[in-house]
Amino acid sequence: MGLPETPDPREAAADAELRELLSNLETEATSSSSGSSGRSKREGGEETATAFPTEMSCITAFDEMYYCYSLGGQFLNVYRYGELRSCGEKAADWRFCMRTRSYGPIARKAMIMARFKEKAGRYKVGRSSEDVWEVRRVPVVGAFGAGEREEAD
Structure with missing residues (x-):
């Protein structure tokens, strides 16, 4: 038989770190679910909107x-929308993120929240894949079944 396995100290530390992370996530989930209508209370009693990322x-x-500029990203866009995609929005997001790093945490959170709010408004009025593809009204039955092969013969 083999030697008895001794626990690796790195694995023990990683397990402890994982347990701590999971407990923090559970407490955040319970505290955010107790808030009402997408708002959470801070320690000082003031409420903050949590509908958009900060x-x-x-x-x-x-x-x-x-990825947007890559061949795979452009191919996916041609497949979904029927044309190449302008990646200016993605480049602007990256430049915006780099620019916000020079601001303090409160200003940075406000700027990021405002940007996501603006993007959500534009997304609702923008194009979607349904502009190219028609929505299927009747489901396909037996697409890969043996019954269709027999009928085709």
Whole structure:
């Protein structure tokens, strides 16, 4: 038989960190679910709107811009919308994120929330994939079944 396995101190530390993260997430989830109509209370008693994000990752914004300019991103857009996509919006998001890093945390959160609110308003009136594709009203039955092959013969 083999030697008895001793726990790796790195794994024990990672497990403890994971348990701490999960408990923090659970407390955040319970505190946010107790708030009413998308609002949460701060310690001072003042309410803040939580409908729009207040944080923005510049790395994620850069990755989205890079993907938009890539061949795969453009192919996906041609498939969905029937044309190439202008990636100016993604580039503007990345520049915006980099610019907000020079502001304080309160101003940064307000700027990010305002930007997401503005983008949500534009998204509702923008184009969608339904401008190219028709919505299927009748579901396909037996698309890959053996019954269709027999009928086609």
